[in-house]
Amino acid sequence: MPQRLLAPAPGWIVDTDVVVVGSGIAGLTTALRIAAGGLRVMVVTKDVLAAGSTRWAQGGIAAALGDDDTADEHLSDTLIAGVGLCDEAAVRVLVDEGPTAVRELIELGTRFDRAGDGRLSLTREGGHHKDRIAHAGGDATGAEIERALVAAVLAAARIEVIEHALVLDLSPTSTGGVGAVTLHVMGEGQLDGVGAVRARAIVLATGGIGQVYAATTNPPVSTGDGVAAALRAGAVVRDLEFVQFHPTVLWLGGSAAGQQPLVSEAVRGEGAVLRDDSGVAFMQGQHELADLAPRDVVAKAILRRMRKTGAEHVWLDARQFGAEKWRVRFPTILATLTSLGIDPVNQLIPVAPACHYASGGIATDLRGRTSVTGLYACGEAACTGVHGANRLASNSLLEGLVFGRRIADDVLAEIRADSPLPELGIDLRNKAVVSSAIRAQVQGEMSADAGVMRDAAGLARAGTALRKLSAQRGSDPGTESWEATNLLTVASALVTAAARRTETRGAHWREDHPDRDDENWRGHLDVRLGPDGSMVADYSPIAQPDQTAPNRTAPNQTAPNRTALNQTTSARHPTSAKAE
Numbered sequence: 001m002p003q004r005l006l007a008p009a010p011g012w013i014v015d016t017d018v019v020v021v022g023s024g025i026a027g028l029t030t031a032l033r034i035a036a037g038g039l040r041v042m043v044v045t046k047d048v049l050a051a052g053s054t055r056w057a058q059g060g061i062a063a064a065l066g067d068d069d070t071a072d073e074h075l076s077d078t079l080i081a082g083v084g085l086c087d088e089a090a091v092r093v094l095v096d097e098g099p100t101a102v103r104e105l106i107e108l109g110t111r112f113d114r115a116g117d118g119r120l121s122l123t124r125e126g127g128h129h130k131d132r133i134a135h136a137g138g139d140a141t142g143a144e145i146e147r148a149l150v151a152a153v154l155a156a157a158r159i160e161v162i163e164h165a166l167v168l169d170l171s172p173t174s175t176g177g178v179g180a181v182t183l184h185v186m187g188e189g190q191l192d193g194v195g196a197v198r199a200r201a202i203v204l205a206t207g208g209i210g211q212v213y214a215a216t217t218n219p220p221v222s223t224g225d226g227v228a229a230a231l232r233a234g235a236v237v238r239d240l241e242f243v244q245f246h247p248t249v250l251w252l253g254g255s256a257a258g259q260q261p262l263v264s265e266a267v268r269g270e271g272a273v274l275r276d277d278s279g280v281a282f283m284q285g286q287h288e289l290a291d292l293a294p295r296d297v298v299a300k301a302i303l304r305r306m307r308k309t310g311a312e313h314v315w316l317d318a319r320q321f322g323a324e325k326w327r328v329r330f331p332t333i334l335a336t337l338t339s340l341g342i343d344p345v346n347q348l349i350p351v352a353p354a355c356h357y358a359s360g361g362i363a364t365d366l367r368g369r370t371s372v373t374g375l376y377a378c379g380e381a382a383c384t385g386v387h388g389a390n391r392l393a394s395n396s397l398l399e400g401l402v403f404g405r406r407i408a409d410d411v412l413a414e415i416r417a418d419s420p421l422p423e424l425g426i427d428l429r430n431k432a433v434v435s436s437a438i439r440a441q442v443q444g445e446m447s448a449d450a451g452v453m454r455d456a457a458g459l460a461r462a463g464t465a466l467r468k469l470s471a472q473r474g475s476d477p478g479t480e481s482w483e484a485t486n487l488l489t490v491a492s493a494l495v496t497a498a499a500r501r502t503e504t505r506g507a508h509w510r511e512d513h514p515d516r517d518d519e520n521w522r523g524h525l526d527v528r529l530g531p532d533g534s535m536v537a538d539y540s541p542i543a544q545p546d547q548t549a550p551n552r553t554a555p556n557q558t559a560p561n562r563t564a565l566n567q568t569t570s571a572r573h574p575t576s577a578k579a580e
Helices: 025-036 071-081 088-108 141-155 225-232 265-269 295-309 319-329 331-339 395-414 436-449 456-470 479-500
Strands: 013-015 018-021 041-044 159-162 165-172 178-185 193-198 201-204 243-250 273-275 314-317 349-358 361-363 375-377 431-434 523-529 535-541
Touching (some): 018 025, 088 141, 141 159, 165 479, 201 225, 225 361, 243 265, 375 395, 479 535
Parallel strands (some): 018 201, 041 159, 201 375
Antiparallel strands (some): 243 349, 314 349
């Protein structure tokens, strides 16, 4: 695995105080708050400013905003969904600061749906025991939040934007840490080709890794670029094996690939029911919340029913809604279904699980700091400890909002606009890319052997296949080969962690180890890129809430502080394990 992407030398360099890579809720929230504090910000985005995963979010944003709800109840639901791996201190931050953060989003201009009395219209999704999901445009919450944030960014005096820019790598400073990000700007403009942005702090808010699988709800830009760049820079990636497969993704046929339409969990929150081919509502008796059980429970129940009946999908029954409710509450989903020839008012909707969300990512502390000096991460690219082994529905937008604000506050406390910019060092590490032709093979291998259901044999096959693909080096660096390399890097890290965790927990389902094992596996798997390019996985048992995040150490000491967490390590968990 290369330590750097093979790319031309930067043809231009621009300076700023802070560079934010990504333009979803996490990145734009961070940028706006930093700029409001007086620093210059450069927002870099892979597509146009309004693209990315946030605008695809249908259900809403969770926060204890109702009169009958509390932060403690939100915390409890989040911890239960996380199946023992949430960092409680991070969850406490989320639920305590969440309501204020959402109100600030409203003050910014976000128009959430409201009831007749003017109060926020709150609904419920899987894993929640209270109505606490604020939504906009019925099922277009992400698009409305993105609209408000983009408008604010375009009006901000201290924010510049570079669109159509793929992040390549993070450049080291002469004293350790990182001090610049190299980019490839696609298309014609003032800044074209490969260049660099030098900054006092770098924030990765690059979104998810969904394109590592053949079928996903993620947009095409979600190729794990930020996570891969962080690994190459020496950062720790935590809990990447916990990839959430959304239970109700529209089934378009066995050969369908790429981004698939999502049927929001909010549809079940309004009373829709899952049925098998015989019409049986099979979630009854599976969990106390039935069809509104946490996503891992529902996805597993669907797959078990599919295996039992031999069906390729199950059905979502929302016929009881009637035409008016579909039109008002779920107009976006209704339009998508109608365009595909499905009438949800009178017909069942075919659904099956597909890759949706990475609960793990670049390990951070409660202020968004990674294990590499000068580097922050937030949103889906980060692992703050909030989600544990399985994200609670609609906590993702809130996490990006809350921790983006925290990163901004830390940056403003640590950085002065008149301080010198970091001096960049010379990077002598191996530079390479793989052939762009391997992309579909990576996706096929991951879907076949590292998807919802996993076992040792399948993960071994996936690991062997990925190592063979890494040998197919490309000689012509470009967007396609860079993305393929990033996908291969992320896939290798994921498979390393998934093979190591010999239990079933949350979104990680091992058929050969079907039980949860708190004695040996109530802890995190931290993956880093070794000096020889192999993936190294370290196990760290769950610690007290204030000891869960990586310490900011010297640049090459990237693993979280495991010794302070627990002085003993089970014999099943050697200090580290190299991917074989």
